[in-house]
Amino acid sequence: MQVTVLRCAGRVLTRFLTHHLRPYRGPLVLLVLLQLVQTAATLLLPTLNARIIDNGVLRGDSAYIWNTGLTMLGVAAVQILTSSGAVLVSARMSAGLGRDLRARVFGKVMSLSARELDRIGTPSLITRTVNDVQQVQNVVMTTSDVAVSAVIMCAGGVVLALVQDVPVALFLLALVVVVVVGLVLALRRLSPFYEAMQNHLDRINHLLRERITGVRVIRAFVRDAHESARFDATNRALHDTASRVGRIMATVPVMVITAMNVLTVGIIWFSGHRIDDGTMQLGALVALLSYITLIVVAIIMAVLVFAEAPRAAVSAARVNEVLQAESSTAEPVRPITPTAMTGHLELRGATFGYPGAEKPVLRDIDLVARAGETVAILGSTGSGKSTLLALALRLYDVTGGRVLVNGVDVRDLPASALHTIVGHVPQRAHLFSGTIASNLRYGREDATDDELWHALEIAQAAEFVRPLGLNAPTTQAGSTLSGGQRQRLAIARTLVRRPEIYLLDDCFSALDPRTGARLLAALERELADATILLVSQRIRTVETASRIVVLEDGRIAGSGTHAELIGTNRTYREIAFSQPAGGTVR
Structure with a gap:
């Protein structure tokens, strides 16, 4: 059941963003290009570092060290500039999407009949216009910041590791597959909890609105303790659900870092023997360890994105429900203007x-x-x-x-x-x-x-x-x-x-x-x-x-x-x- 919910939520989020990001196709293309250049520069640095060690330090070639070092500085400068540009484009695009969604939801709410407003409810409409739109905006920000670079960095890191040393890189690839499968299994459990959290937020908004407007009645009948208990029950339910999400999320970084630390120790032990017998160079080991770090960073970045995706998918579905709602008092297809009578x-x-x-x-x-x-x-x-x-x-x-x-x-x-x-x-x-x-x-x-x-x-x-x-x-x-x-x-x-x-x-x-x-x-x-x-x-x-x-x-x-x-x-x-x-x- 949870798998079905997650897949449906993912499809809803994908369709939702595909539709509403159409006006931002230009910034999206620019963002992908910037992240491609940034990630390529990041992946190139360990290889250049390995060459400095093998061809410069071990051979005592100072000129090679200086030349390659200057190349690394240039690559790092490109990396910084493209990274800054990508963050700027991503921030402007996500902020623009949030603005557009809030305007569309507000406009739709203004066009709905009392029947639809009663069905969805005022507190829920407030939550959807503010909190749910913000969740979608946040996932666009994080996804556009790291999704492309994380995928390229992980795939590129594995490919370049294979270039450095095939046997060691195969161990790395196998562990990456195991970690990714574990992450998918953990994240599948999150979607129902995120949906429950948004429903609890609706309920809290409803209670707050009702209690604030009725505060004089509550005090007149000395029902403060009763109403506080009702609010605390809903607030506690939200806290418990958020805590369960936190516990699931807490296991993810531990799992990733533990797996990568075990891999690092294994690679150092295995590579040490191969360096001793001359079948592997020291620079290759240093590069492999750098790629392991980059892959760990890429996976953790992907975790941050995919952890937000189920909640954003739930929010996107709730926002989409408002946007797709048809007013039962829709404008007439062939309107008639009265002319014969007045005040009748x-x-x-x-x-x-x-x-x-x-x-x-x-x-x-x-x-x-x-x-x-x-x-x-x-x-x-x-x-x-x-x-x-x-x-x-x-x-x-x-x-x-x-x-x-x-x-x-x-x-x-x-x-x-x-x-x-x-x-x-x-x-x-x-x-x-x-x-x-x-x-x-x-x-x-x-x-x-x-x-x-x-x-x-x-x-x-x-x-x-x-x-x-x-x-x-x-x-x-x-x-x-x-x-x-x-x-x-x-x-x-x-x-x-x-x-x-x-x-x-x-x-x-x-x-x-x-x-x-x-x-x-x-x-x-x-x-x-x-x-x-x-x-x-x-x-x-x-x-x-x-x-x-x-x-x-x-x-x-x-x-x-x-x-x-x-x-x-x-x-x-x-x-x-x-x-x-x-x-x-x-």
């Missing part, structure tokens, strides 16, 4: 179920919202209110029925056209690091300051923004602002865009009733010609809507005005009378 949203028999769910979240939803209408969606938790808005935004595609915007199925609309028509304000308002102005201009960069202030006035946010100014800094997620302030800024941001259809997903939940009432009244005046779909659990928020749709267990349980539903719809009446002054008709 319709769901015809819309049905939707999340993958793996026992039953659909929404079933046979028929709903029409027209320009100038405020349609409120009311229902208990889990009734499908937010999912309905997600279908209108095409974050998910319906599993049955249709969703139409301005008479066109959203699956036939380009995403840019859909999101120009439809604006969305989520319950959990998200602000980006920057300034208040940069966040308000997020959907329309050419908006003037006057337009920003007008949107802030409508959203009841001007009062707290004015003392700060439009250039006041905002932190990631707007953590320095209250929940109500973030919601009002998110509403203002959508107002700046001026879409035809507004999807307001319980975005008044953090506002006090008075502020919420003022904001809703201002929106109805400002957006008299627009279409508003308002999701809320508050009767006071929805009671003035043109029409209220009651959702229950994924179906429409009633539709009408507040006055109509309070007298005819049991679900609406129960919700109304469970809230303060909820049953009063205004």
Whole structure:
């Protein structure tokens, strides 16, 4: 099983690098040439050294020693220059590959639907974009640095050893084969452990993200020790897996060095007798010992590369899974641009179920919202209110029925056209690091300051923004602002865009009733010609809507005005009378 995993991982890594290194074919060719020259120079030095000993030192020929010594200096200079050039080319190529992969993964993530994002998971996407790409970049760096030179050095060392002395070189060749087989057997065990390590990293990212965002709840319920124990268990699993990898890797250098030391002793003993009887020269022995050292270095370099290869193969497969993912809300092949209607949203028999769910979240939803209408969606938790808005935004595609915007199925609309028509304000308002102005201009960069202030006035946010100014800094997620302030800024941001259809997903939940009432009244005046779909659990928020749709267990349980539903719809009446002054008709 491990052999199959390793072979599959190796094929994935090879195909992955072959595809993504195509833009770097020029640097790759230059790198191979530099390493060929560098390795040839390295292999030439022991032979020149052997000649100095046999033809210069033993014969007392000073001129030969000087001439050959100067040649060795020139070869060493070439070796240094080509080695430095190879490292520089390798570093730039691997850094460029890492940059390209991160950009491609980021671009792909931005194009995926909510279904694919849910399937892979946010923590895993972060790990794949940062850690997995880094693993691939590292293996390209180490491989391009040493792989070519290690192979040539090992093969060339054996060939030149044969030139020096065939019987001794055959012993060397046999031992090299034994060591390489041992290395392959040891490295086959690593791939499953590397895959487990990456999965543990995903889990740690998930735990960290969840605990950091929920730290107030953890402290409020005094669950610090419990959460620490959960984190420690995953952290310990990662540590144990990494330790097993370390133990396997620790045996490799010991095996290589021990084998080569035994070989060196054997060669010295065997060659000593042959030098005594005149069948071998002293320079040949010195050269053979140098080639043994070079071969040991080459094998250790190869070990470093191949030890990283299984982990990089796992990372490449994980990155490739993201890059090959197909969005379930892909752009239409033949897009249609709506022209006949404005502000018209319709769901015809819309049905939707999340993958793996026992039953659909929404079933046979028929709903029409027209320009100038405020349609409120009311229902208990889990009734499908937010999912309905997600279908209108095409974050998910319906599993049955249709969703139409301005008479066109959203699956036939380009995403840019859909999101120009439809604006969305989520319950959990998200602000980006920057300034208040940069966040308000997020959907329309050419908006003037006057337009920003007008949107802030409508959203009841001007009062707290004015003392700060439009250039006041905002932190990631707007953590320095209250929940109500973030919601009002998110509403203002959508107002700046001026879409035809507004999807307001319980975005008044953090506002006090008075502020919420003022904001809703201002929106109805400002957006008299627009279409508003308002999701809320508050009767006071929805009671003035043109029409209220009651959702229950994924179906429409009633539709009408507040006055109509309070007298005819049991679900609406129960919700109304469970809230303060909820049953009063205004």
